[in-house]
Amino acid sequence: MSPVLADVLQVSALVTALALVHRPLGDYMAAVYSSSKHLRVERWIYRAVGANPDAEQRWPAYLRGVLAFSAVSVLFLYLLQRVQDRLPLSLGLKPISPDQAFNTAASFVSNTNWQSYSGEAAMGHLVQTGGLAVQNFLSAAVGMAVAVALVRGFARSRTSELGNFWSDLVRGVVRILLPLALVAAVVLVAAGAIQNFASPQEITTVTGATQHLPGGAVASQEAIKDLGTNGGGFFNANSAHPFENPNAFSNLFEVFLLLVIPFSLPRTFGRLVGSVKQGYAVLAAMGVIWLAAVVAVTALEYAHPGIAAQAAGGAMEGKETRFGEGSSALFAVSTTMTSTGSVNSFHSSFSGLSGGVLLLGMMLGEVAPGGVGSGLYGMLIIAVIAVFIAGLMVGRTPEYLGKKIGAREIKLAACYILITPTLVLGFTALAMALPTPPHSMLNSGPHGFSEVLYAYTSGANNNGSAFAGLNANTQWYNTTIGLVMLLGRFLPMVFVLALAGALAEQRPVPATTGTLQTHKPLFTGLLVGAVLIVAGLTFFPALALGPLAEGLS
Numbered sequence: 001m002s003p004v005l006a007d008v009l010q011v012s013a014l015v016t017a018l019a020l021v022h023r024p025l026g027d028y029m030a031a032v033y034s035s036s037k038h039l040r041v042e043r044w045i046y047r048a049v050g051a052n053p054d055a056e057q058r059w060p061a062y063l064r065g066v067l068a069f070s071a072v073s074v075l076f077l078y079l080l081q082r083v084q085d086r087l088p089l090s091l092g093l094k095p096i097s098p099d100q101a102f103n104t105a106a107s108f109v110s111n112t113n114w115q116s117y118s119g120e121a122a123m124g125h126l127v128q129t130g131g132l133a134v135q136n137f138l139s140a141a142v143g144m145a146v147a148v149a150l151v152r153g154f155a156r157s158r159t160s161e162l163g164n165f166w167s168d169l170v171r172g173v174v175r176i177l178l179p180l181a182l183v184a185a186v187v188l189v190a191a192g193a194i195q196n197f198a199s200p201q202e203i204t205t206v207t208g209a210t211q212h213l214p215g216g217a218v219a220s221q222e223a224i225k226d227l228g229t230n231g232g233g234f235f236n237a238n239s240a241h242p243f244e245n246p247n248a249f250s251n252l253f254e255v256f257l258l259l260v261i262p263f264s265l266p267r268t269f270g271r272l273v274g275s276v277k278q279g280y281a282v283l284a285a286m287g288v289i290w291l292a293a294v295v296a297v298t299a300l301e302y303a304h305p306g307i308a309a310q311a312a313g314g315a316m317e318g319k320e321t322r323f324g325e326g327s328s329a330l331f332a333v334s335t336t337m338t339s340t341g342s343v344n345s346f347h348s349s350f351s352g353l354s355g356g357v358l359l360l361g362m363m364l365g366e367v368a369p370g371g372v373g374s375g376l377y378g379m380l381i382i383a384v385i386a387v388f389i390a391g392l393m394v395g396r397t398p399e400y401l402g403k404k405i406g407a408r409e410i411k412l413a414a415c416y417i418l419i420t421p422t423l424v425l426g427f428t429a430l431a432m433a434l435p436t437p438p439h440s441m442l443n444s445g446p447h448g449f450s451e452v453l454y455a456y457t458s459g460a461n462n463n464g465s466a467f468a469g470l471n472a473n474t475q476w477y478n479t480t481i482g483l484v485m486l487l488g489r490f491l492p493m494v495f496v497l498a499l500a501g502a503l504a505e506q507r508p509v510p511a512t513t514g515t516l517q518t519h520k521p522l523f524t525g526l527l528v529g530a531v532l533i534v535a536g537l538t539f540f541p542a543l544a545l546g547p548l549a550e551g552l553s
Contacts, residue, residue, distance in 0.1 A: 007298060007326030010252060011291075014330075017256055018263050025260065026267020026279070032175045033148045033168060034272065042170050049166065056161035059501030062149055065165035066142060066493060070109050073135060074486075077105040080131045081123075090124035091199060103478040108132055110489035111139035111371060113225070113232030113341045113464040114481060116473040120214040120235050125197050132232055133221045137181070140228030141172035143373030146493050147265065148272070150377045153500030154401045155273045157508045162500050176261075177228060184223035184257055191253065192246030193219040218243055226257035229371040231341025231464040239331070239344040240320050251323055251331065251344060258334045258342065262369035263287070265376040273401055277519035282379055285527040289368035290337050293361055298329040300354035318349020318468070329354070336361040339371030341464020348451065348468040355467070356547030359454055362461045363539040364531055365420065371462065377496050379527070384413045384499070386523070386530040390516050399515060402508040409502055416495040421538045423460040423484050428453050428542070430480075437476050442469035446553070450546035455481060460488035 038046070038053055046053050057065070080087075081096040081104060096104065100116060107114040113136070119128065145168035152162050189195050198215030205211050218234045222244050225232055235241040245251055263283065270279025301315050302325055319328045328345040335342050336358045347358055361368070367378040388405050391398030398405040431437040431452050441448040447469075454467035459481040466472070472481065517523065 025264040029268040030271035051166035053167035058160045059497040062165045063497045073109045074105045087126045089126040099475050099478040103482040106482040106485045108135040110485045112462040112485045113230045118236035129217050136224040136228050136230040140372045141169050144172045147373035147377040150500040151272045153503035156504045181224040185220045188219040191250040194243045195219040226254045229338045229340040239342050255334050258338050261372045262375045281519045281524050284524045286369040293333045297354045297357050301325045301329050318346040337368050339366040339463050346468040352547050352551030362457045364535045381416050386526045403503045412495045412499040419491050420460045424456045427456045440471040446550040459484040
């Protein structure tokens with residue numbers, strides 16, 4: 001079988017699996033977030049935190065819950081790393097330095113999972129499982145809760161209430177993420193991923209050399225790492241490590257985990273607003289962009305431009321021979337399109353143009369399909385922009401799902417759009433202008449610039465993957481990327497929840513013959529165009545200085 005045919009069959013199998021799960025999982029999540037009943041274990045949690053799950057909240061109260069919970073999470077995870085040497089299962093490892101502990105705490109609480117350390121050499125078992133893995137669940141549930149609050153803003157009318165943050169958070173963890181992660185972890189163990197609390201083992205190889213083999217609760221962390229679009233690897237090599245990703249089956253299964261919730265949430269959206277066709281329109285826009293990126297990166301990697309790659313017969317440097325170019329491209333596109341820092345190859349080794357596509361995937365706002373929750377609310381913000389543009393074209397007041405998009409709504413959407421470019425371009429410019437930060441670059445010229453641009457793009461979009469080649473474990477990068485991750489996560493949530501509150505207060509507007517049909521292919525095309533134009537106009541100059549200049553040289 002030719003490699004190209006194998007890749008086509010692989011993508012076809014993945015799309016088929018996602019299609020089969022889309023409806024039942026999307027409907028189930030809609031039922032979870034619209035249920036009025038509480039499980040017994042959920043009631044125990046509410047009592048423990050002193051929350052009333054039945055008390056509806058306006059958007060400022062909902063936002064305060066998000067920020068307060070996340071602030072406490074950052075503090076807890078920071079302290080856990082700082083006292084690691086005094087904890088059980090520490091494996092004798094030292095405490096994490098203050099700047100790196102801050103960076104890691106900000107990273108995992110913001111669902112970024114950027115890592116400036118080697119997991120197996122820096123973190124003990126308790127910090128990995130009780131700190132990092134726990135935040136993988138909680139940060140994903142926060143993103144889903146905010147997305148559901150925005151959907152309620154579209155679905156409700158003449159009210160200022162968006163639900164209850166604590167109820168949405170707990171249900172997301174207990175009813176959705178935990179059951180799915182348990183099943184996924186069992187599958188990964190069956191596929192060969194390790195799961196233990198063993199100390200590192202010294203073995204003698206067949207050649208007589210000594211090899212150091214670390215142990216750990218890898219499969220359980222790997223499951224929620226991918227399912228929650230987190231991405232933080234147990235090992236420094238992430239999903240290129242055979243203990244995390246043993247074979248071709250586990251590799252495809254991990255890609256499935258990356259995509260399954262983000263691609264199912266549009267169905268949840270459609271159910272909650274009372275029109276599954278609206279969900280299909282959003283899903284189609286996500287799918288078109290994702291598939292186009294998969295085709296583009298795969299084709300560019302098989303073309304292996306450059307003298308060295310052509311002489312070697314393929315662009316395999318930095319890629320696992322177990323997976324090859326096609327599986328590496330599929331994984332790379334899926335991880336950069338879903339705010340997941342998980343990698344099975346090193347993106348710095350991709351060709352200049354395909355590396356640019358991976359960068360663009362994050363710069364689009366990671367909305368195709370995006371992270372759990374964040375992808376859906378990001379695409380809905382773009383939908384607001386799209387109907388506004390359509391309204392300007394025909395001279396009508398723009399409407400979306402029966403809600404008028406007026407000055408207040410478009411200002412909130414515009415502020416959301418501007419946050420990420422401001423953080424990415426501003427901090428990249430500072431890093432390149434100051435004398436010390438450029439010393440962390442392994443390469444000079446366009447590729448070195450891409451390393452820095454990728455780092456801040458990954459942080460601001462809460463992706464977490466690294467271009468590689470950049471030494472980010474310095475006080476400058478630990479501190480600035482930590483700030484970028486927090487601002488890139490929580491500032492947009494302010495405008496998302498404010499927009500949800502503004503929409504929920506409106507009276508529904510009846511559809512007329514002049515109303516834009518937002519469930520038709522025309523709107524899907526408009527939505528795709530809005531995504532590409534907004535990101536293209538903003539980031540094209542920076543891309544021209546980095547990956548485009550490298551790819552065309």
